[in-house]
Amino acid sequence: METNLIELIEKDITLTDGTRNLTVKGETKNHKVYKIPLEYLFYNNQNGRITTWISKYNSENNLLNLDDMEYYNSVLHGFIKQANENAFDKTKINIKMFGQKVAGVVLKNGRIIDGNRRFTCLREIAAEGEDCYFNAVILDTDEGISDKDIKRLELNLQHAEERPVDYDPIDNLVDIYRDLEQNKTFTISEYVRNVNKKKTEVEKTLKKAILMVEFLEFINADGKYYIARELNLDGPLQEMVGILNKVEEGKEEDVKSALFTALLTSQTGDLTRRIREIGNEIIKTKNADKFIEEYEEIVEEVFEDLQGEEEVDLSTVNEKVSKNTSLKEKGNTIITKKIDQNRHEAVRNKPIVLLNNALDALNAIDETVVSRMNEENKEEFEEVLKKIYETLNAYSEEINV
Structure with a gap:
């Protein structure tokens, strides 16, 4: 009773x-x-x-x-x-x-x-x-x-009185996922009013929460939120949201799967830094498609190994992925090699990038303003122009050697 x-x-x-x-x-x-x-x-x-x-x-x-x-x-x-x-x-x-x-x-x-x-x-x-x-x-x-009134009160009390340190970030992601996506207890606008946060901040957190759920689905551990907590995924997920926001439409799922796999097979301790590195040095470059193609075999092996299990927990992830030394080495070799290639290419392309920037700066000069300069400014302008010609001639000589 x-x-x-x-x-x-x-x-x-x-x-x-x-x-x-x-x-x-x-x-x-x-x-x-x-x-x-x-x-x-x-x-x-x-x-x-x-x-x-x-x-x-x-x-x-x-x-x-x-x-x-x-x-x-x-x-x-x-x-x-x-x-x-x-x-x-x-x-x-x-x-x-x-x-x-x-x-x-x-x-x-x-x-x-x-x-x-x-x-x-x-x-x-x-x-x-x-x-x-x-x-x-x-x-x-x-x-x-109603249940919604009770939940609204909980949010009011929590965000009015709790300090951020009191709330594990992954638990917070689960909470916001349930309230806005799974149970749809609140609209984003309603939630914003109840937690006293900016709408953009709530939207970004919801994206991160959905990404966490998708990661758990990828490893065949739906609803096992503790795995995300014990893997300390808040930082890596934050990086992934930023990376995926800039990915070309239609390529998000492939990039997402590659990032999930890189997360699981990383040989470095700082997962947040590793994901950021992959984002900046691979995904955001023109060679991203080639990387996704080369890395596909690793993604498929990790996905199929975990999806083939009846139950997946942390020990399963360790057994199937973390302890698979050859798989991790192969995956990390592809990533490291691609990062090094892109860095070398960036160094080779740096003069062209800088020259294009200089050209953009020159094109931004208003010819009308130039024609109306006083004599003192004209002399200074011509002096700088002369140095530019000399520099360009020097580069031309280097190219034609």
Whole structure:
């Protein structure tokens, strides 16, 4: 039977003299804060801070559910703590010294909307022998509060109070992907209003989130977001978005697959730098098509090896790709060779590039302005012009040697 916290008010749950200002369904007001026994509450499994941890658990075990609430809470307790142990320890010390200063927010069924870390700290303090309660606003979902209203409140609270360091970037990508792409809870304009960010910033983050999902599909690990977190893909994905934005239409998928493969087979530790290097030194050059053609065999081998597996996790990636020394060497040889070729070509072409730049600068000179120069300026102009002729003649002599 589902708990109803509203019915427990003035019984096990008592009113405090505190309030918390919240905006719910567009109305901002002070809400009453109640003192709630910990055993009536459970974690929010949609909490963005632990999304990737839950995805890892679900991929390795049976799906988490509330049939055994104590077990469910103990598992998510561990995730909350692991997600940011430094922040957790500081919050716990603060609560032990001064008590819970900021009230949480819960639904009437006991689901925690805001205050998961504070709740976790209180659970640990209670386990150490102290008498603990969770102070929180109780939202009555029977009063027309929809799932979208709840999510909007979560976003408001998260972006108003959380510091960026508290939120793993991959967990943030999963959150924005679910809200804007998978569940379409919000339009981009609605999301922008709720998180106080620029539209261009949200659009760029969404592109990165979609790219992360596509990477997981490429390696046959759909929904296993923890892989992206454990591979530290935020930086590389950021670089890929910039690269793909400048790729010619119709070639995005080939470039994307090549970048995913290069990411998996890289022999360098700094993946962000490697992807940036491939983008600048290969993909953005006129030799990009030739590289894609030469690299296709590596892409196909990686893709087919992983797609052929029934289940893919990090150990599968390590076994099929990371430990495949010959495949990695072959792939990295192609990349390194192409980068070196393009760099040498760039050096050879540098004089032509500079000469074209000089020509553009000369063409930008307004002849009318030249004709109206005073005598002093004309003399200086002719002097510079003479030096240009002399320089060009010197280059001509070098070419004709």
